[in-house]
Amino acid sequence: MSFPRCALLWARLPAGRQAGHRAAVCSALRAHCGPSPAVLGRVPALAASSASGGSKAPNTSLFVPLTVKPQGPSADGDVGAELTRPLDKNEVKKILDKFYKRKEIQKLGADYGLDARLFHQAFISFRNYIMQSHSLDVDIHIVLNDICFSAAHVDDLFPFFLRHAKQIFPVLECKDDLRKISDLRLPPNWYSEARAIRRKIIFHSGPTNSGKTYHAIQKYLSAKSGVYCGPLKLLAHEIFEKSNAAGVPCDLVTGEERVTVEADGKQAAHVACTVEMCSVTTPYEVAVIDEIQMIRDPARGWAWTRALLGLCAEEIHLCGESAAIDLVTELMYTTGEEVEVRNYKRLTPISVLDHALESLDNLRPGDCVVCFSKNDIYSVSRQIEIRGLESAVIYGSLPPGTKLAQAKKFNDPSDPCKILVATDAIGMGLNLSIRRIIFYSLIKPSINEKGEKELEPITTSQALQIAGRAGRFSSQYKEGEVTTMNREDLGLLKEILNRPVDPIRAAGLHPTAEQIEMFAYHLPDTTLSNLIDIFVDFSQVDGQYFVCNMDDFKFSAELIQHIPLSLRVRYVFCTAPINKKQPFVCSSLLQFARQYSRNEPLTFAWLRRYIKWPLQPPKNIKDLMDLEAVHDVLDLYLWLSYRFMDMFPDTSLVRDLQKELDGVIQDGVHNITKLIKISETRKLLYLESSLAESQSRLSGTLKSQARRARGTKTAGSKAAEPLGASAGELSLASRLVQQGLLTPDMLKQLEKEWMTQQTEHGQERTGTRRKKKEHNSDFL
Numbered sequence: 001m002s003f004p005r006c007a008l009l010w011a012r013l014p015a016g017r018q019a020g021h022r023a024a025v026c027s028a029l030r031a032h033c034g035p036s037p038a039v040l041g042r043v044p045a046l047a048a049s050s051a052s053g054g055s056k057a058p059n060t061s062l063f064v065p066l067t068v069k070p071q072g073p074s075a076d077g078d079v080g081a082e083l084t085r086p087l088d089k090n091e092v093k094k095i096l097d098k099f100y101k102r103k104e105i106q107k108l109g110a111d112y113g114l115d116a117r118l119f120h121q122a123f124i125s126f127r128n129y130i131m132q133s134h135s136l137d138v139d140i141h142i143v144l145n146d147i148c149f150s151a152a153h154v155d156d157l158f159p160f161f162l163r164h165a166k167q168i169f170p171v172l173e174c175k176d177d178l179r180k181i182s183d184l185r186l187p188p189n190w191y192s193e194a195r196a197i198r199r200k201i202i203f204h205s206g207p208t209n210s211g212k213t214y215h216a217i218q219k220y221l222s223a224k225s226g227v228y229c230g231p232l233k234l235l236a237h238e239i240f241e242k243s244n245a246a247g248v249p250c251d252l253v254t255g256e257e258r259v260t261v262e263a264d265g266k267q268a269a270h271v272a273c274t275v276e277m278c279s280v281t282t283p284y285e286v287a288v289i290d291e292i293q294m295i296r297d298p299a300r301g302w303a304w305t306r307a308l309l310g311l312c313a314e315e316i317h318l319c320g321e322s323a324a325i326d327l328v329t330e331l332m333y334t335t336g337e338e339v340e341v342r343n344y345k346r347l348t349p350i351s352v353l354d355h356a357l358e359s360l361d362n363l364r365p366g367d368c369v370v371c372f373s374k375n376d377i378y379s380v381s382r383q384i385e386i387r388g389l390e391s392a393v394i395y396g397s398l399p400p401g402t403k404l405a406q407a408k409k410f411n412d413p414s415d416p417c418k419i420l421v422a423t424d425a426i427g428m429g430l431n432l433s434i435r436r437i438i439f440y441s442l443i444k445p446s447i448n449e450k451g452e453k454e455l456e457p458i459t460t461s462q463a464l465q466i467a468g469r470a471g472r473f474s475s476q477y478k479e480g481e482v483t484t485m486n487r488e489d490l491g492l493l494k495e496i497l498n499r500p501v502d503p504i505r506a507a508g509l510h511p512t513a514e515q516i517e518m519f520a521y522h523l524p525d526t527t528l529s530n531l532i533d534i535f536v537d538f539s540q541v542d543g544q545y546f547v548c549n550m551d552d553f554k555f556s557a558e559l560i561q562h563i564p565l566s567l568r569v570r571y572v573f574c575t576a577p578i579n580k581k582q583p584f585v586c587s588s589l590l591q592f593a594r595q596y597s598r599n600e601p602l603t604f605a606w607l608r609r610y611i612k613w614p615l616q617p618p619k620n621i622k623d624l625m626d627l628e629a630v631h632d633v634l635d636l637y638l639w640l641s642y643r644f645m646d647m648f649p650d651t652s653l654v655r656d657l658q659k660e661l662d663g664v665i666q667d668g669v670h671n672i673t674k675l676i677k678i679s680e681t682r683k684l685l686y687l688e689s690s691l692a693e694s695q696s697r698l699s700g701t702l703k704s705q706a707r708r709a710r711g712t713k714t715a716g717s718k719a720a721e722p723l724g725a726s727a728g729e730l731s732l733a734s735r736l737v738q739q740g741l742l743t744p745d746m747l748k749q750l751e752k753e754w755m756t757q758q759t760e761h762g763q764e765r766t767g768t769r770r771k772k773k774e775h776n777s778d779f780l
Contacts, residue, residue, distance in 0.1 A: 062533045065168040070132035080141025096127050099154045113172050122165035174522040181518045182539040184509050188335045191310035200315045205322045206344030208468025216288045216317035223286035225269040229278045229307050230290045234429035239272040253277045256638040276303045280310030287313035292320035298549045301508020323501045347473040350480035356487040357438050365418035366435030372444040378676045381421050385673035394422040399631050401662040427465040433475035439484045460499045508548040513571045520567050529557040560593040584629040604650035618668040621679040634658040
């Protein structure tokens, strides 16, 4: 039966007979318009199996609703109204409200994955769609009309409501598929090449300066082919240089750099790389994975897990803390591989002193003061300089070349620089000739899982890693010492160092680009950041694993979300390592992505204009930090240049530019105490200016109070006298700050307390004078 014929017959039927022929007409409509979401009729008995399949319930707060626009006027007209009658919107609203309030419907929605939150959001969207559409689909129009005439039940709306809910929450339609994609159980099965060979696993366990890495590297150098996987670019560079110096051709692979040593450009049999860059498909005779305990790292642990499970090497040598032995043994048990453990003891003695340093006057050659903030680095360096000593400075955000230059300066016996001021960046990657480690503080700022800043004492593992840098076997100091700056911290340091290191319980995992692409196939309108959230929530892991923190990835995803990029390109941009605390670096990622989306290559000339090259030497600490940010931007360019060679074409020119910038930064760090002095002076001038304004306002207040109390200018002058005396005090304060005996923050606090005290004294004097005047007038 044709659709026009069906409509004509329907129109000719008497009203009483229309209901009886509804089934035949609806059948014809379905044949023309397609099947409805369910057979029309009452649905309370609909059975729905839970999509969770026994898995944990998803966090539905991550489901972001999509917008379903109401239908506008149809070119074919309102067919439903022609077949039945136009709907009364007031009646429809009452029907929908009744539908929403039915407990049976809410329970049925829960069976399909609609918890109270999703059910409410879906209903609001469904109601808006029904009420605001000019014309509805024929099937739902007929059902609504039937409910109005009591020829159908309000529950018959559920199939249409569920269809709408799946439109705004597409995850409901494919939960089972998403769970399969995000199933991260049995990660050893991801690496078929590694599972096809029988690997020998050797764990070199021992503290810092025990020779464990040395023995592993010796096996690496004597092998026909090998790969070294390190946590830092500095360590990869070190092995690269050692290997080539020993006559073993070795390539270098880091995120930002590729160096091949063979003249014809062929890959050498040996390669030194950062752990994220290792190949899990290339066969090697020997592989070395350094600092294996970092498999627990909340952000980077996945790279060690991938290397451990995926490297195709006949022998894999692991170097690290004993805390990782049990976990590695358990993981290798799942691959059918045994672990041989070789234990090492420290080569040189190290002792914790019974006395704290207490004063920088007690510093001696070979001392390293360890701070956990840049502000402390600047303050300590300045105070050391005031004492006529020279110090080297090393902290995390310095370029690798600058760190090496500062380390060389400190290690050089002929250099007058005998003191090192550093953060925990010295914990690995640098060979330093340190006699004594001095912890300036034991409190290290950290970011918890919620992204909140926390201040907590360093862990035993961190303390051992840092303390172990003293008295290294290859340095001029054969015995190491450890102490604290403050006497009250010494007991805590001893307690921390004497605690047993907690065994590592789980290894990190990370979703691959392919898994995210499959997720996006099912959820095409979902943002990448939201995809990651849903993936992590749906993921299933064994007890030996955890999903790494992806906050940095999500930060970048949200930053470039509005830029039109393919999913794979967007994923690559989001994996680029950036310091999200540096605004210029973040804005550069955004600008690079924007240029890429326009298909405009980022040339060397464009980059020079963007960073405003040439850059001037730093005149203060802020200038130095700005140069460090520019260095990070050049790192970002180089990182992207190896992923998108056509769009970032000038790799060699940018690398030369970065080396030039590194030299400028090195000069700035060499003169860091001068920069600190200038910065403090400027800050102090600003402080004094603010103070003068505050004193002026306070002076005016006291004068007006005195005038009201006594009616003369004399009292006002006397009230202002203590403030006038502060000129000499400020001059003294300036000298104290310049000498490093006071910090600007301490000065601010002292001045604030002094001003408060002067205000209170002024008010007391004013009150006393007022009472005395009143007493005198009463007497007269």
